[in-house]
Amino acid sequence: MTRLRNKTLSPSSGLGVPRRIVENHKAGTALIWNKVFAALILISHGLAAAQTTPGPDPAARVDGGPVVVGILAPRGEAHTLARWQSTLAALDEAIPRAAFEPRALTLDGIAEAIAEGDIDFVLTNPGQFVLLGTPYALSWLATLRSNPADSAREALGSVLLVREDAPYTSARQLAGKRVVAVHEQAFGGYLLLLPQLESAGINPGELDLAFLGYPVDALLYQLRDGQAEAAIMPVCMLEQMAAEGLVAREDYRALMSTGGLGGCLASTPAYPDWTFAALPHVSEGLAADVARVLLDMDSPDTTRWSAPVSAARVATLFDDLRLHPLQEPLLDRLADTLRRYWHYTLAVALLLVGALLYHAWIQRQAYRHSRALQSTQLALRERERELASAQSLSVSGELAATLAHELNQPLAAIRHYAEGGRLRLERQTPDSPLLEPLSRIGKEAARGAGIIEQARQWIRREPPEIQRVPLDDLLREAVALAEPRVRRLDIALDWQVRPADLAACGNRLAMEQVLGNLINNSLDAFEADARSGWIRIAADFNAETAQVTITVADSAGGFDTERLSQPFTPLDSSRAEGLGLGLVISRRLMQRQRGSIEIGNHARGGAEIRLTLPASTEDANP
Amino acid sequence: MIDALPVHLVDDDAGVAEACRYLLEGLDLEVTYWPGGEDFLAGADLQDPAAVILDMRMPGLDGTAVHERLQAENACLGVVILTGHGDVDLAVDAMKRGAVDFLQKPVGADALQHALATAFERARAHAARRDILARAGQLSDREREIARCVSEGMTNRAIAEALHIAVRTVEVHRARVVEKMGAANSAELAALWQRLD
Secondary structure, X not given: OHHHHHHHHOOOOOOOOOOOOOOOOOOOHHHHHHHHHHHHXXXXXXXHOOOOOOOOOOHHHOOOOEEEEEEEOOOOHHHXXXXXXXXXXXXXXXXXXXXXXXXEEOHHHHHHHHHHOOOOEEEEOHHHHHHHXXXXXXXXXXXXXXXXXOOOOOOEOEEEEEEOOOOOOOHHHHOOOEEEEOOOOOHHHHHHHXXXXXXXXXXXXXXXXXXXXXXXXXXXXXXXXXXXXXXXXEOOHHHHHHHXXXXXXXXXXXXXXXXXXXXXXXXXXXXXXXXXXXXXOOOHHHHHHHHHHHHHOOOOOOOOEEXXXXXXXXXXXXXXXXXXXXXXXXXXXXXXXHXXXXXXXXXXXXXXXXXXXXXXXXXXXXXXXXXHHHHHHHHHHHHHHHHHHHHHHHHHHHHHHHHHHHHHHHHHHHXXXXXXXXXXXXXXXXXXXXXXXXXHHHHHHXXXXXXXXXXXXHHOOOOOOOEXXXXXXXXXXXXXXXXXXXXXXXXXXXXXXXXXXXXXXXOHHHHXXXXXXXXXXXXXXXXXXXXXXXXXXXEEEEOOOOEEEEEEEEOOOOOOHHHHHOOOOOOOOOOOOOOOOHHHHHHHHHHHOOOEEEEEEEOOOEEEEEEEEEEOOOOOOO | OOOOOOEEEEOOOHHHHHHHHHHHHHOOOOEEEEOOHHHXXXXXXXXXXXXXXXXXXXXXXXXXXXXXXXXHOOOOEEEEEEEOOOOHHHHHHHHHOOOOEXXXXXXXXXXXXXXXXXXXXXXXHHHHHHHHHHHHHHOOHHHHHHHHHHHOOOOHHHHHHHHOOOHHHHHHHHHHHHHHOOOOOHHHHHHHHHHHO
């Protein structure tokens, strides 16, 4: 795991510090080469990731050469150089063998410069020390003691400023408002304020945050000009700018105020002041000399220093913010744990794979089922169509037969009268001129009847093919076809075949048609009376007659006596609609299969219709 | 029509039946009209030789059912089936059951006349056979035996030898059998007896 942990320590990752070189540094080709060089180093560190002390061998610059001090420049380069000029001058004077050279840097610039080994000393806020100190093995030499409180330990903090006349009394009211800050990594700014905001129940995402970068002055100007509703600033910056005559102190007030810090407005607790540190390549002698000079500086017009102050509170703060460089990122810790307990990991992984496979299998089964269901539905619908077409053919055939019969009767009467008249006239007046027309009338009537008969013959279909019809199968399908209506009317429809392999000699389609007619008749009766009940279909074998009987019984009240006396009279429906042909057609279909149909009522108040067909004794399907 | 018998007309359609009766009466036939199968079976004398014109399609008892009842009662009727439908199956069934003819409406006078003639013949034959059977039923066992022998063409002597009785006895029995059976002579008796088998 060493490899992984080291990787997080390398400057290429884990710090949350953007590696952008900022432009307030000297320009020129050297910078470009520096960039390329730095990039190569970063990459090599990222790949090798074994060194905790990055940077080139820098001994060259010490002893005689210029000594570069990288300084964080919150208020810009000019301000920074002016601010630290006296300190550097003191160092130059006290240590003549080195020429100290200040270099104003941004937050990102400092990180970059340390990584590249461009500088020898660094002067920055404690936040950066915690972030950079350990990875780059910085040596802490002294902590600044320059603020009004005159304390190195309690010097830095952030303040959330609003205009005095603004309506805000709580930070919560800033939700959705424009709030300006320097940088999300600015220690005496957003970074310190963040825990305060969070503990006040404010999600920074609710604010319309804008990070403007250095100089800090710009934040206050934006606030003053109404371009922002609040500004997150280092403590005492307002007071300092007021002292410089740039802004009016009383125009602003602090939200989430902690009561002030050394006479300045503050919204956070106080943290240690800036620290002066040496990079690891600086010789011990030079580092010791610099420290001695700094601690010795004590005139009121120069900057004052104390011994290095612990940054433990800063580290704790960063821990809370999950920024600490020594803290393993969550993912790495997870990976570490997974590796340590690899067998559990493996088991869980196998389980997951198993679950996935099982899920896929279930999906596939479901897909197959739905496909099978679909094809069954399709087959059923196809069957329904066939039956409907057979039924409509039967209906038209039956109508034609009925019509033929009805027309035939008057034609018969005409012919009979004509013939009878002719016979009488022949005897009385054998030479009567009426004999011929009478004979013609008879012949024309016969011709009319012949045409009707021809039409009837034409409509009449071929006798059905007699086949083996397994009854279990037949009833199952007939019931399935009726199922939607049965369910809608809430009818209990059950059926049984004894023995289960019973089969009849008949025509499958005709039998389905008959059963469909009978079941529909029952359902019509239930529907007409708006009641529910049961329909029972039973197929039995009669060994004596070698016949199959199929009984369809219901609880829908049965036939009335008038209907029972003439059940097969066409066009005599007990229903309001319909032609009353169902039973007539059923009888014809049964007759054409050499079967029969009997209509009756059973004692429990319902119809009972009995179909009879020869049993099929064949064992196999023909 | 020569040797005509009465005609029963069974049809639910009164209009057609009336026309049919008009036609039949034009043929000088004696017609009784029955509007339904039940009426006919209950009202007509089924043992009286006659022809019946039976419509197949009727409410209640239809033609087939009436025909079956006539068969069961051994009616002395010649049956002509009449239908509006030339239903082959029904026709075949009816002919098997002994119907004389199967006519399709509207039937012409000629066809009807022809069918009725056959029906009368059938009715008469049926009546005759029934008479012979009735007379044969009056014979004693010995007389029946002698009648059988006569119908086989045996002489009196041969009969006497076969039955171990005197020739004279045979002659007496034979005369009584001829008389009981209503035959004119032995030859007629033989013909009658053969019709019984």
